[in-house]
Amino acid sequence: MKGFGLGLVKGLVGGFTRNIAQEEQVRGLDDQRVADLEDTIIKASLDPKKRVPESLGNMLKDAKTQLEQRGSIGPFGRAGPRLRLDMDQVATSLGAIDDNQIKIGTYAFPGTDAYFESSVQSDGLKRSTQFWTSLQNHLMEDPNNIIKFRKHFQDNPNEKIFLNSIFRKNQTDLKQGYTLKNTPKGKHGEQKSFVRTEVLREFGGLEPIFDLFDSDISTESEVEAMDYSYKKFNKDNDLSANNMFKKNNLYIPYQKDGKLMAFAYTPEDKKERALFDSLAKDYGYDGRTNQFLFDYATKFSPNKLYEGNISLEDEDTNVKNAYGYLFHAIELRKLNINNPISVDKPNVMNYLNENFGQGEKSDRKKVLALSIAMAKPTRPGSALEANGVLTMGMPRQEELLSIIGVKKKDFEEGYNAAIKARNQLEELLKLRLKIKTSDGLVEEMYKLGYGIFGTGGQVSQLANMLSSRSDDDAALFESTLRKVFKKSNIDELGKIEALKIELAFTLARAADPSGRLSNQDFEVQLRRLGTTGIFTNIPSQISAIETVLADTQNLVDQRSLIYAIYNKASTGKFNTLSDAERRIVYASKQFHQLRRETEKVGAALSRAEFLGNKDDKNESGNPKYIADPNNSDNVIDTDTFESIPRSHIRDGDKI
16 A cells, blocks of 8 residues: 555656646746747848738737746646637738738748739639638749748748648638538528539649648538538528528538548437537547537548438438438447446347348347447546656557457457357358258268267267357356257267257357357357257258358457457557547457347347247247147247247247
8 A cells, every 4th residue: 555655646747746746837838939929020021012911019918927927836736727819810910911911920932913903802702712822823823832842841840830820721611611512402492412622632733841830720611611601501591590500510422533521410309419419529539520520521430421412302311321320320329338337238139130131230230239339438547647747658459459358369269269160160051052961061061070079979979079169168168068968977979969069169259259168158159059950951941050150140240340449559659548539449348248148049149139039930830839738837949849948039038
């Protein structure tokens, strides 16, 4: 405890010291900004072509007053009031036009003839278009102008204040005006699917110098352009009074035929809007939901920026299809997916099954949907970092072990078991298509090395072998084998039974992330193999094998997510998990547990929640399931003549 207390004190003291240093640095920057402003005003006053407005003198006086009133830095290094200085006003006041020249600070270049027209100066889109055209013409006229421009702003860092301010103003005007002008009317006369643009998209010749622009708020400017266009359009077209157009839209970007677009999605109700806001907050975008959606499309979405058409005639359906994972995350949050106490686990699993089914890579998709819905997991060491102690986080393998409780070696064993099961089933399917009799199938499988348990093995001996690969004891496995095969401890196993056991063994190992064998999973897989008809001479054999194969391939796809994260090569000094990877790992663990807790038959690798339904028909068109006369808790499968628990059949209690 003493060591812990001392460490905590050191951490706190270190944090306060760091806070004081940071506050000193910030104040120093504020001091420098005021000094730069004073220097700029003095230089401008010496330029006979410039008139320094009185407002700039007042601004400098106010800025100096703010610095004098800051007070001293306290012992804890709490942040003081920040300097309020409108550099846009400075740039506008001093970015004068002289002799057909456009000035950025003291740097001048020729403007187009149109730029100086009063009608252009009063129109944001026209003026910004001519500004960018003028600058592009200047740079492209002579390659030396690119060098000259870069050198000027690199050698005069104070001048970058003007560059950033003037560039930001013209970027905003271009985006807003372009969207307003080019966006077509929607089906209700409104703007719905916005057309948007970027400066470099329209003026590619600016690329050699555009890195000088500190445009770290590009997505924010995108949102501002949409919002400005939407509100102005509604006002100009007398739509603002209509309640339909008063709703708080969400702007979701996409691309169509090479054009940059954004769709204005209107949440169904206040609850849905609140869920979008909470999701944005959990991604670090508190109060900036639309900015989150723009960044989601390029940074967080598993499918990245959607490219295609979002039809205005069925907009809600189309945008939900375009960004399915995002809207699935909202629906999962309605089921309290991130609240361990109130989460509706059965309905969460039902939702995932209904929306992602059991097809190709379905489990992988379920995990990804859960990962998007998840609140940002805490990075190990973040609390210490907040107290001023620099931490890089746990190494990748160490943190993965702490989350899923499985060492890299053990996880790979489980992953390889899934691959082995997939390969075995592929081979089994080939043999089944080639060999028409069950006896011939069994013989061929033994020739290929299947049947590791052999025939003639006693149930009790086999149970001991299984328990040696498991945390469960032999008695559990022996009980399962007797129950499924109706064998005593002295009966011998046949070839078909031995093959079922081997395949169930591999499938059960694959079902657990650690590759360990659990009796629960073993029993599930054994019953599946007994009820699907894989080793019985009925026409449904091929379909049954394909079903199990599809599920197993699905498991391989799901596990490949974690395998790739576990084995990602280090690309820097510290090989740690990213936020996205951390979400996927936690989501994979959550999904595995959800399935085990909610599915009645399957746990992992189950094709569905139940093996069948009460009203299913057999191959002859008669009821597939009938009451078992020898066991009231079971029913008989009339295709395979196996006895199955009623709980494994939907509405089985009514048979």
